[in-house]
Amino acid sequence: MPRLQVLLQRGGEPPAACELLWWYARVMLRAACQRAWNQSSHKVMTAHHFTVDVEEYFQVSALEPYVSRDSWLQRESRVERSVDVLLELLDRFGSRGTFFVLGWIAKHHRRVVESIAAAGHEVASHGWGHRRVTQLSPREFRQSVRDSKQLLEDLIGKSVTGYRAPSFSIVRGGEWALDILVEEGYEYDSSLFPVRRPGYGYAGGQRAPYWIDRPPGRLVEVPPATLRIGGVNVPAAGGAYFRLFPYRLCRAALRQSQRRGAPGTFYIHPWEVDPQQPRLGVGFLTRLRHYGGLTRTVDRLRRLFSEFSFRPIVDTVALLK
Numbered sequence: 133m134p135r136l137q138v139l140l141q142r143g144g145e146p147p148a149a150c151e152l153l154w155w156y157a158r159v160m161l162r163a164a165c166q167r168a169w170n171q172s173s174h175k176v177m178t179a180h181h182f183t184v185d186v187e188e189y190f191q192v193s194a195l196e197p198y199v200s201r202d203s204w205l206q207r208e209s210r211v212e213r214s215v216d217v218l219l220e221l222l223d224r225f226g227s228r229g230t231f232f233v234l235g236w237i238a239k240h241h242r243r244v245v246e247s248i249a250a251a252g253h254e255v256a257s258h259g260w261g262h263r264r265v266t267q268l269s270p271r272e273f274r275q276s277v278r279d280s281k282q283l284l285e286d287l288i289g290k291s292v293t294g295y296r297a298p299s300f301s302i303v304r305g306g307e308w309a310l311d312i313l314v315e316e317g318y319e320y321d322s323s324l325f326p327v328r329r330p331g332y333g334y335a336g337g338q339r340a341p342y343w344i345d346r347p348p349g350r351l352v353e354v355p356p357a358t359l360r361i362g363g364v365n366v367p368a369a370g371g372a373y374f375r376l377f378p379y380r381l382c383r384a385a386l387r388q389s390q391r392r393g394a395p396g397t398f399y400i401h402p403w404e405v406d407p408q409q410p411r412l413g414v415g416f417l418t419r420l421r422h423y424g425g426l427t428r429t430v431d432r433l434r435r436l437f438s439e440f441s442f443r444p445i446v447d448t449v450a451l452l453k
Contacts, residue, residue, distance in 0.1 A: 228443055
């Protein structure tokens with residue numbers, strides 16, 4: 133088994149994070165990313181997907197052991213200013229994106245949703261309260277996606293057709309969630325991360341947008357971007373992978389998508405452009421994953437926007453139809 137596959141399949145939250153960082157940067161990544169760079173033009177013509185999971189810094193799944201839900205309303209909100217940073221970047225580079233918004237955010241920070249829609253970006257659902265799908269019953273999941281969809285539609289005055297699960301938590305065995313999405317009027321999902329790793333992942337899933345046929349009907353799946361190295365799908369869609377690993381990781385994943393003639397899907401969170409956010413007392417690995425690299429996110433996003441073009445996912449879904 134290739135060494136990369138061994139590292140990715142160890143499980144838990146091992147020291148593999150640091151080991152992978154070193155290994156990516158020094159050995160495998162350099163060659164793979166250089167090939168992707170050389171085999172495509174400097175300015176990518178395919179429009180990829182720039183997506184944002186709109187949530188507060190204290191709503192991250194990794195912080196659940198440290199932040200009670202009862203305390204959410206008492207904590208300082210920073211989502212509005214962080215979303216404004218992202219909207220300004222998108223406007224500066226003439227790109228449009230998809231914002232997956234929590235129903236909780238829409239309820240308590242209406243202006244966030246309205247500003248996203250007013251800027252011409254797609255508003256989609258991230259569920260209601262940032263609970264993993266694996267923690268919900270089918271009835272609870274249905275209520276979450278129904279309530280968030282209805283509230284978002286009321287705020288923007290148009291249909292909401294896309295969904296992304298918190299922490300990409302639709303996994304093997306959880307396909308019942310896709311059935312509910314179809315029944316509730318969603319046209320696409322962006323939750324099936326085709327990687328194998330602890331906590332989430334849909335191993336064996338496809339890497340480009342594709343149709344899924346379910347008993348209630350069809351919907352489009354738009355998976356987050358991965359980089360194929362040595363027969364393994366390496367997660368390279370954004371988030372901590374964008375902040376902690378070399379920039380060339382995510383760039384190469386989008387380049388590979390370009391060569392396949394398919395849009396790649398990048399994601400980020402508003403709190404990742406906010407290095408001044410309050411620090412919580414968490415363990416070392418959680419601190420590394422959540423706070424590491426925050427000061428370089430905006431500069432890297434500028435670089436990303438200068439090299440790639442982006443459009444909302446809904447535009448790609450329309451083309452697939």
